[in-house]
Amino acid sequence: MSYLEYNTRYVPTGLRKLLHVHWPIVLLLTAVAGYGFLMLYSVSGGRPGLWMEPQMERFALGMTMMIVFAMIPVWFYRNMAFVAYFIALALVVAVEFVGVTGGGAQRWIDLGFMRLQPSELMKIGVVVALAAYYDWLPQHKVSHPLWLVLPLLIIFVPTAFVVLQPDLGTAILLLAGGGAMMFFAGVHWAYFATVFSAAGGLVWAVMASRGTDWQILENYQYRRIDIFLDPASDPLDAGYNITQATIALGSGGWTGRGFMQGTQTRLDFLPEAHTDFIFTTLAEEFGFVGAFTLLILYALIIFFCVASALTNTNRFAALVTLGVAVTFFLYFAVNMSMVMGLAPVVGVPLPLVSYGGSAMLVLLIAFGLVQSAHVHKPR
Amino acid sequence: MKRANRDSAEANRMMSRRAMLLGSVQLGMVGLLGWRMHDMQVDQADDFRLLAEENRINLRLLPPTRGIVYDINGVALAENEQNYRIVLRREDAGDIDVVLARLARLMPIDPAVIERTREEALARPSFTPVTIMDRVSWEDISKVNVNAPALPGITAEVGLSRKYPLGSDTAHVVGYVGPVSDYDLGRIEDPDPVLLIPRFQIGKTGVEAKLEDLLRGSAGNQQVEVNNLGRVMRELDRQEGDAGADVQLTIDHKLQRYVEARMDGESASAVVIDLEDGGIRAIASAPSFDPNQFVRGISTANWRALNDDIYRPLASKAVQDAYPPGSTFKMVTLLAALENGDVDPEETVYCPGHTDVAGTRFHCWRSWGHGNINLHESLKQSCDCYYYDVSQRVGIDKIAEMARKLGLGTRHPVPMSAVSAGIAPDKEWKRQSRGEDWRIGDTVNASIGQGYVLASPLQLAVMTARLATGREIIPQLVHTINGVPQPTGLGESLGLNENMLRRVRQSMYDVVNHQRGTAYGKRFNADGVRMAGKTGTSQVRRITVEERAAGVTRNEDLPWRRRDHALWVNFAPFDNPRYAVAVVVEHGGGGSTAAAPIGRDITLQALFDGEPPLDVYPSGVRGEIAEQQERIRNMTADGVSPREPA
Structure with missing residues (x-):
């Protein structure tokens, strides 16, 4: 397939492409990242060299890569989708054997200049692979059971490896992201209804059997589930982080305690203040106004992506844009729910704000794909 | 191609629908997150801010400085001493094994x-100091300071610890402090939070325990900001506590030391009351123990040795032990009889060496009897039969009433541990405590301070003080608190007939100063100053009929535990009484031989405020006394310099 298959009136070429980059999204990404730099400076106690500067360097690198990726025609990605997917999968498998253990789970491959988290890469790999698959698959076959096998494999194989690491947060993001892709592609809603009710039924059966003769799990497993669902029931161990996080968040008030004035952060009560729990510092120091502003920035990014996808007649481009948007949404929604006590604690960073190289680079590359889709939108 | 186009157009419509649907779900989620933020940060902000403050601010108690205990001359009996210790902070030490090895060199x-240090250091947060050694010499402290660069994390720190400069001489009266135990906490209702400070020391016995609330003071506090590990980041506020009150006792440390030294080798106790203010000038039990051992933490072996000693060094015998007062009780019987007009002082009673009462034979100490004997002689020669006879006429209730009037059978409010109330028995008492009726034999026994009568040395001293002054002397131990004088213990007049009192005092004078008095050998004469007193010998066992038939067993031939207690009470000068003294030597034998000499020497020491000249003693005993003075001088040689109380 080639460029000519598309019914296009006008596609920008050369430097004109730069004019068609979605600049509001670039601006919003920069604003969110800038917010992140501020918070990393604050969390480090005023030592910019510790986290802020490396983060800025990576952001600069990531933005450059995003623009470069935006310049490449979107159908190139479609053609390379499965190559990218298998490279990512190979890395995820490799991390099982040569990975560096951090925080009790095998997640990194040390590349020398940075530590790569292949599971981050995998999220984009799944999105791109599914987009390419459904771009290729005629619509009337989408809901045929036979044609569901491959997309399910695309989702479940990497998910299985990620669960082994164990990295529950990424696994949830992969499943939810992949499921969303299949939903966009038009898989019949009855499948989703079946899966949801089956899952719901299983959970009900497991919980309802507790304490009866036909109890499905062992008692200690139930206790783990309890602690997972309600960390406050284990206040010294699992509950400590979330308790301290909600205290930090709640004590922010309307306008917060002021930049670098958050006592919870300053006095180290907050765990992981520069990574997964950075939102609590932000909320403590900038209050509801600051936290809500960030939420609006995120929502605007999603809005612009969805808007761009809806006006894109290129199915692959639209699917990739929607997939990246959903992945991005899942990141911040899960992270915020987690620190606000709405969801169990799973390791998911706050996109573009949490300190971390892989996540930021991969996200910006993903937005490179979104930009490419936008730039090469048939007009 | 056409089909594909139609197909893809349909697909795009579906995708748009679904994208809008999922977009709405996402918007809904954003709304939920925003609502949750508002709920936590705006609606519940105050609660969470409070929690954050509680997290951050830690109140720490600053232990108060304990009050100092002085004697009446301003010599410290209990003080706070700077105590150097070597501590280790793991976070500064780096490799603690290396550092400890260097220190050991x-x-x-x-x-x-x-x-132990290693384990403690590793078990605690790295910034908490762990004590390696306590009470380190100045020399070792210097070594640590000089070698500081090679000993990272090891520092010398200074703290306060309790010290008793007179050691064993004031152990029973001042007592000692020790760390708060769970038992202590359980005993105290609503304990002061300062008690929860680890290793905080409180009074365990004696004045330290009884005046704990005064001496302790109140804790200050310090508000500090801490981080999640409890490390202090900065001090926010500091309020110094109030130091404990300084307490000045009525004790005279020189006399106290002398009394303790004079009783050395005996299981004995003595009390000296100053009749000018009712203050106790000396109250000592022998043998004693070093209270400083208890502050440091006594070893099991030392503790066992103190506990197993049959002379009971830990017992504060002067107040906690009650003995049958023996013949020292005879003044009580006499006064009861005289006050109630039951006896004519000149009337004589025939003493054949024993009296039969209700079918029981009661013996006089002099088995061949005193013949016809009057009141005066009966006390002087300590004839028992006279009292057997008189007491039956007076009755026990009047005797008990007089005993209580003179300070027996009541617990005196002295701030010392386990102060005994003694027993001044009467009919009611026996019914209550034994469930039996009083028998006439009990009265006969009680009349000479045997049977149910029990009195502590302190009570005997109070009795003597009241006899000497006719006033209701209440013994005082606290002279001033923070420089504020405390009420004296002179009391009101007892309302006794002065003529009768004078008769009894005269008889006590003759006990010492008349040739036929039982303590004639223990007399002294310091330019006309003489003392009046009374001996007592109380049995701790029954002498069986068989024993008596076989001839009276000599005390010295009995095992120590079964020998008689020796007692002595006196006051001096006779004309213008200043001091009342009581001495009890456990299982010492005769009162005149074992207890009276101690009483005499203590009295002289008090009267002369130091060592008396030899010529106050009868010439016969001067050589012996000179040796004794020399011995005691050596024992109390290490001087203590007086300090003005604050």
């Missing part, structure tokens, strides 16, 4: 101590 340290 500088000074001898028990390997067990090093191991």
Whole structure:
């Protein structure tokens, strides 16, 4: 397939492409990242060299890569989708054997200049692979059971490896992201209804059997589930982080305690203040106004992506844009729910704000794909 | 191609629909997150801010400085001493094994101590200091300071600890402090939070325990900001506590030391009351123990040795032990009889050496009897039969009433541990405590201070003080608190007939100063100053009929535990009484031989405020006394310099 298959009136070429980059999204990404730099400076106690500067360097690198990726025609990605997917999968498998253990789970491959988290890469790999698959698959076959096998494999194989690491947060993001892709592609809603009710039924059966003769799990497993669902029931161990996080968040008030004035952060009560729990510092120091502003920035990014996808007649481009948007949404929604006590604690960073190289680079590359889709939108 | 186009157009419509649907779900989620933020940060902000403050601010108690205990001359009996200790902070030490090994090269340290330090340091947060050694000499402290660069994390720190400069001489009266135990906490209702400070020391016995609330003071507090590990980041506020009150006792440390030294080798106790203010000038029990051992933490072996000693060094015998007062009780019987007009002082009673009452034979100490004997002679020669006879006429209730009037059978409010109330028995008492009726034989026994009668040395001193002054002397131990004078214990007049009192005092004078008095050998004459007193010998066993038939067994031939207690009470000068003294020598034998000499020497020491000249003693005993003075001088040689109380 080639460029000519598309019914296009006008596609920008050369430097004109730069004019068609979605600049509001670039601006919003920069604003969110800038917010992140501020918070990393604050969390480090005023030592910019510790986290802020490396983060800025990576952001600069990531933005450059995003623009470069935006310049490449979107159908190139479609053609390379499965190559990218298998490279990512190979890395995820490799991390099982040569990975560096951090925080009790095998997640990194040390590349020398940075530590790569292949599971981050995998999220984009799944999105791109599914987009390419459904771009290729005629619509009337989408809901045929036979044609569901491959997309399910695309989702479940990497998910299985990620669960082994164990990295529950990424696994949830992969499943939810992949499921969303299949939903966009038009898989019949009855499948989703079946899966949801089956899952719901299983959970009900497991919980309802507790304490009866036909109890499905062992008692200690139930206790783990309890602690997972309600960390406050284990206040010294699992509950400590979330308790301290909600205290930090709640004590922010309307306008917060002021930049670098958050006592919870300053006095180290907050765990992981520069990574997964950075939102609590932000909320403590900038209050509801600051936290809500960030939420609006995120929502605007999603809005612009969805808007761009809806006006894109290129199915692959639209699917990739929607997939990246959903992945991005899942990141911040899960992270915020987690620190606000709405969801169990799973390791998911706050996109573009949490300190971390892989996540930021991969996200910006993903937005490179979104930009490419936008730039090469048939007009 | 056409089909594909139609197909893809349909697909795009579906995708748009679904994208809008999922977009709405996402918007809904954003709304939920925003609502949750508002709920936590705006609606519940105050609660969470409070929690954050509680997290951050830690209140720490600053232990108060304990009040100092002085004697009446301003000599410290209990004070706070700077105590150097060597501590280790793991976070500064780096490799603690290396650092400890280096320290061990500088000074001898028990390997067990090093191991304990290591374990403690590793078990606690790295910034908490762990004590390696306590009460370190100045020399070792200097070594640590000089070698500081090679000993990172090891520092010398200074704290306060309790010290008793007179050691064993004031152990029973001042007592000692020790760390708060769970038992202590359980006993105290609503304990002061300062007690929860680890290793905080409180009074365990004696004045330290009884005046704990005064001496302790109140804790200050310090508000500090802490981080999640409890490390202090900065001090926010500090309020110094109030130091404990300084307490000045009525004790005269010189006299106290002398009394303790004079009783050396005996299981004995003595009390000296100053009749000018009712203050106790000396109250000592022998043998004693070093209270400083208890502050440091006594070893099991030492503790067992103190506990197993049959002379009971830990017992504060002067107040906690009650003995049958023996013949020292005879003044009580006499006064009861005289006051109630039951006896004519000149009337004589025939003493054949024994009296038969209700079918029981009661013996006089002099088995061949005193013949016809009147009141005066009966006390002077300590004839028992006279009292057997008189007491039956007076009755026990009047005797008990007089005993209580003179300070027996009541607990005197002295701030010392386990102050005994003694027993001044009457009919009611026996019914209550034994469930039996009083028998006439009980009265006969009680009349000479045997049977149910029990009195502590302190009570005997109070009795003597009241006899000497006719006033209701209440013994005082606290002279001033923070420089504020405390009420004296002179009391009101007892309302006794002065003529009768004078008769009894005269008889006591003759006990010492008349040739036929039982303590004639223990007299002294310091330019006309003489003392009046009374001996007592109380049985701790029954002498069986068989024993009596076989001839009276000599005390010295009995095992120590079964020998008689020797008692002595006196006051001096006779004309213008200043001091009342009581001495009890447990299982010492005769009162005149074992207890009276101690009483005499103590009295002289008090009257002369130091060592008396030899010529006040009868010439016969001067050589012996000179040796004794020399011995005691050596024992009390190490001087204590007086200090003005604050």
